[in-house]
Structure formats: C-alpha cells, structure tokens
Amino acid sequence: xxxxxxxxxxxxxxxxxxxxxxxxxxxxxxxxxxxxxxxxxxxxxxxxxxxxxxxxxxxxxxxxxxxxxxxxxxxxxxxxxxxxxxxxxxxxxxxxxxxxxxxxxxxxxxxxxxxxxxxxxxxxxxxxxxxxxxxxxxxxxxxxxxxxxxxxxxxxxxxxxxxxx
Amino acid sequence: xxxxxxxxxxxxxxxxxxxxxxxxxxxxxxxxxxxxxxxxxxxxxxxxxxxxxxxxxxxxxxxxxxxxxxxxxxxxxxxxxxxxxxxxxxxxxxxxxxxxxxxxxxxxxxxxxxxxxxxxxxxxxxxxxxxxxxxxxxxxxxxxxxxxxxxxxxxxxxxxxxxxxxxxxxxxxxxxxxxxxxxxxxxxxxxxxxxxxxxxxxxxxxxxxxxxxxxxxxxxxxxxxxxxxxxxxxxxxxxxxxxxxxxxxxxxxxxxxxxxxxxxxxxxxxxxxxxxxxxxxxxxxxxxxxxxxxxxxxxxxxxxxxxxxxxxxxxxxxxxxxxxxxxxxxx
Numbered sequence: 001x002x003x004x005x006x007x008x009x010x011x012x013x014x015x016x017x018x019x020x021x022x023x024x025x026x027x028x029x030x031x032x033x034x035x036x037x038x039x040x041x042x043x044x045x046x047x048x049x050x051x052x053x054x055x056x057x058x059x060x061x062x063x064x065x066x067x068x069x070x071x072x073x074x075x076x077x078x079x080x081x082x083x084x085x086x087x088x089x090x091x092x093x094x095x096x097x098x099x100x101x102x103x104x105x106x107x108x109x110x111x112x113x114x115x116x117x118x119x120x121x122x123x124x125x126x127x128x129x130x131x132x133x134x135x136x137x138x139x140x141x142x143x144x145x146x147x148x149x150x151x152x153x154x155x156x157x158x159x160x161x162x163x164x165x
Numbered sequence: 166x167x168x169x170x171x172x173x174x175x176x177x178x179x180x181x182x183x184x185x186x187x188x189x190x191x192x193x194x195x196x197x198x199x200x201x202x203x204x205x206x207x208x209x210x211x212x213x214x215x216x217x218x219x220x221x222x223x224x225x226x227x228x229x230x231x232x233x234x235x236x237x238x239x240x241x242x243x244x245x246x247x248x249x250x251x252x253x254x255x256x257x258x259x260x261x262x263x264x265x266x267x268x269x270x271x272x273x274x275x276x277x278x279x280x281x282x283x284x285x286x287x288x289x290x291x292x293x294x295x296x297x298x299x300x301x302x303x304x305x306x307x308x309x310x311x312x313x314x315x316x317x318x319x320x321x322x323x324x325x326x327x328x329x330x331x332x333x334x335x336x337x338x339x340x341x342x343x344x345x346x347x348x349x350x351x352x353x354x355x356x357x358x359x360x361x362x363x364x365x366x367x368x369x370x371x372x373x374x375x376x377x378x379x380x381x382x383x384x385x386x387x388x389x390x391x392x393x394x395x396x397x398x399x400x401x402x403x404x405x406x407x408x409x410x411x412x413x414x415x416x417x418x419x420x421x422x423x424x425x426x427x428x429x430x431x432x433x434x435x436x437x438x439x440x441x442x443x444x445x446x447x448x449x450x451x452x453x454x455x456x457x458x459x460x461x462x463x464x465x466x467x468x469x470x471x472x473x474x475x476x477x478x479x480x481x482x483x484x485x486x487x488x489x490x491x492x493x494x495x496x
Contacts, residue, residue, distance in 0.1 A: 088419060088421065088440060089440065090412055090415065090416060090423070090440060092407060092408065092409055092412050093407075119415060119418075121411040121414065121415055123409070123410075123411055128407070128409060129411070130409055130411040130412045130414075130415055131415075132415040132416070132418075132419055160403065160407050160438075162412065162416075162423060162437075162438050162439060162440055163437070163439055163440065164421070164439060164440040164441075165332065165426060165439050165440065165441050165442070165445065165447065
C-alpha cells in the first residue's frame with residue numbers, strides 16, 4: 001500500500017517537455033505508474049494535457065508540486081489518493097469503437113478511484129480488442145464501488161469484464 | 166439390500182460394473198446386496214431375487230436398450246426395493262424425469278442416491294423436506310465435482326464449520342479449453358474443435374461453454390453447504406465463448422491466467438471467466454475440477470480431482486451408498 005498521486009500537466013507540443021516533469025518525480029523517489037497523453041484535448045494555447053500517475057511518499061508531494069510549478073509547467077489539477085488498493089482486470093470487446101475515454105473517465109470522475117494502468121491489444125480492425133486495466137482506489141469499499149461502475153458502463157457497451165479471483 | 170438403478174446410460178452402467186467388480190469388498194461395507202431393477206428411457210427389467218448384472222450389461226451393449234418388461238415409473242411407484250440409484254440425464258428446465266422418480270421414492274420412504282443435477286437444482290428444498298418427512302435420505306455427491314469429494318467433505322469431515330464461501334472449477338470441458346488457449350494462444354473456435362475431436366466437448370457444447378453446467382452445480386453446492394435457497398436464475402452467468410487469445414497473452418504478461426470460476430458467497434452466486442494468478446491453486450490444467458472451500462474454523466480447504474467419467478461418477482455414487490447403509494444401520 002503506497003500513496004498515489006495523479007496530476008494533469010499541460011505541456012508544450014515540442015520535444016523534451018515530459019522529461020522536465022519526470023526529473024523531479026524521479027529525484028524525489030516517485031515511481032511512475034502511467035503516463036497518458038490526451039492529444040484529443042489539446043488546449044487553445046496548443047498545449048497537450050498529460051495525465052501522470054505516480055506512487056510517492058506522502059511527505060514529498062507538496063515539494064514535488066512546488067518544484068514542477070517553479071519550472072513554469074502548468075499543473076491543471078492533481079489528486080492524492082492515500083493507501084491505495086489496486087486490482088487488475090481484463091476488458092474484451094469493441095473497446096475503442098465504444099469510446100474508451102468515456103469508460104475510463106467514468107472511473108476517474110469518482111474522485112476516489114482511478115484507472116492507473118492500461119494496456120490495449122488490438123488483433124485486427126473490427127475484431128474485439130483486449131485491455132488489461134489496473135484500478136486503484138482509496139480503500140476496499142471504494143474499489144468495489146468503482147468496479148461496479150466499470151461493470152455497469154461495460155455492460156451497456158457490451159464489453160466483457162474479467163474480474164480477478 | 167435391494168437396489169434399483171434408474172437410468173442406464175454411461176453413469177448407470179459404470180455403477181453396475183463397480184457393483185459387479187467390487188462385490189466382495191462392498192459386502193463388508195453394505196452387507197449382502199442385489200440389484201433388483203434396472204431401467205432406461207425405453208424400458209427395464211425387474212427380478213426380486215436379484216438380476217444378473219453381467220447379463221444385463223451385455224443385453225444393453227448388444228441391443229442399445231433394455232427389454233420392455235417394466236418402466237422406470239413402475240419401479241419407483243410400485244415395485245419392492247430399498248435404495249434407488251437415480252442416474253437419468255440432467256434436465257435443468259424442469260428436472261424431469263428424475264424429479265418424479267426421486268419424489269416417488271422419497272414418498273415411499275425409500276432413500277435415493279443420484280448423479281442427476283436437474284431435480285436438485287429445480288427443487289432442492291422440496292426434496293430435502295420430503296426426504297426428512299418420510300424418514301428417507303437423498304444423497305447427491307455425484308452431482309458436483311464427479312469423483313471429487315465435496316458434499317460429504319463439507320457435511321461430515323468439516324461438520325461444525327460454517328462454510329463462508331466456495332470458489333471452484335466445476336466444468337472440466339471449459340477448463341480443458343481455457344488451459345489449452347493459455348498454452349497455445351489460439352482462438353476459442355480452434356481449441357473447441359480439438360476438444361470435440363478428443364470427445365472432451367460435446368457436438369453441441371452450449372451446456373458446458375455457456376456455464377450452464379457449472380451454474381447448476383454451484384446452486385447445489387450453495388444450497389447443500391451454505392444453507393441457501395438459491396435457484397438457477399440467481400446465478401450471474403458468463404460463458405467462455407468470447408475469450409480471445411490476446412486476453413490470455415495480456416493476462417499472462419501480468420502474471421495471470423483465465424479460468425471459468427464458480428463462486429458462491431452469502432451475497433451472490435457467480436459463474437464467469439476470472440483472472441487467476443498463475444501460481445494460485447485454482448490455476449489448474451486439463452479437465453480437472455477443483456474447489457476451494459472457505460470455512461470459519463478450518464480456514465481454507467482445497468480439493469482437486471476428476472470431475473467427470475463413468476467410473477469417477479460411480480466412485481461418488483458408491484461412497485453415498487456406503488454412507489447410507491452405515492447410517493441406516495446406526496439408527
């Protein structure tokens with residue numbers, strides 16, 4: 001069980017930007033769980049929102065936020081999740097066609113749970129794809145709740161959810 | 166002890182063979198016994214002095230069916246015998262014809278040993294109440310997990326424990342297909358064809374691959390072990406037909422495999438493909454069945470073994486038969 005921090009930073013669309021965020025994370029002992037570029041949500045100023053999920057010591061969070069902001073990087077939002085519990089699951093179906101973003105957002109919007117890792121395999125166009133997902137929440141109860149939300153969304157979209165034992 | 170065998174398919178024949186083969190040993194447990202009636206879906210034979218099982222097995226083998234001397238209904242309603250071995254095929258919709266056979270026997274105070282899931286899924290509580298009212302017993306070890314001890318394990322060996330939950334693999338056909346998909350990373354359809362060729366899957370595999378068989382067994386286990394009054398419709402059921410090789414690939418990369426798991430807790434009954442850590446006891450291969458029983462005193466108990474086959478099913482039926490004769494001698 002470790003502390004999870006997720007943040008959305010707005011980066012300029014040119015090389016070498018991401019490393020500026022990762023450097024302080026690494027220096028403060030953070031472990032990067034996932035990085036998602038939201039290229040479809042580009043800002044009016046041409047910046048790309050990037051969502052970063054990290055595991056980091058609670059006492060280092062304030063310092064990290066300060067250091068990133070001092071570099072002139074815009075942190076749109078951040079969210080700390082204490083004592084996370086994590087579970088893995090598989091989704092099988094037309095995940096992309098049915099708007100993956102929306103499926104993931106439904107979880108992220110809860111504020112108590114997040115999709116912290118995702119791997120998608122698409123065999124061929126129009127064939128069902130498979131996603132391996134790691135879901136994190138503040139406690140067991142909330143994890144169950146977020147799993148239920150995900151299952152409801154997937155049922156509506158005809159996506160099969162394979163839960164862990 | 167006079168035994169009637171109702172149903173003479175592979176299970177009935179398997180029981181008859183064991184009753185012949187192990188006569189000397191079985192006598193020590195259940196005393197002298199004779200089979201007085203054997204019936205199949207077409208007809209049957211009856212002899213109160215005891216039938217020659219060897220000859221009956223030969224007739225069945227040669228003709229495909231038994232002579233039409235008596236019917237199953239004649240036997241269960243009117244003829245004289247002590248114990249019924251009801252091994253007609255499972256019908257999940259209405260439990261028939263097994264349900265009527267079992268009801269008629271219990272009404273007459275005749276104890277029944279069965280491998281037929283249908284009647285127990287459709288009318289578990291009714292049959293248990295009927296048995297108790299008529300001072301008879303209904304034994305059904307063979308309905309779940311084939312040769313794997315489940316019902317008596319919980320009721321006798323784990324007596325006094327509360328069964329908190331069960332999780333298991335209750336269908337060997339699905340487990341074969343999934344463990345082959347895991348190994349070969351090939352599509353479901355190809356592995357299903359292989360299973361059909363090997364005789365592991367039936368020509369119409371719906372009953373197995375849609376999780377119907379596993380759900381029926383789960384209902385029986387939940388009712389018998391956990392005191393629930395669950396029905397087949399209470400099971401949240403997902404089959405294995407939509408699983409992809411990619412699903413196995415991604416799961417394996419993350420330390421998991423996929424198995425069709427039947428799970429019962431006080432809150433829900435569920436049969437569905439689940440991610441199982443590759444080093445978990447339930448990550449078994451081939452046609453095996455397994456059950457993880459969570460109890461309040463003993464903690465977790467795990468059993469594994471062959472879930473199907475005529476001799477394996479006969480093993481469960483014979484053990485029920487011995488258990489019955491012991492308890493009747495005690496009382």
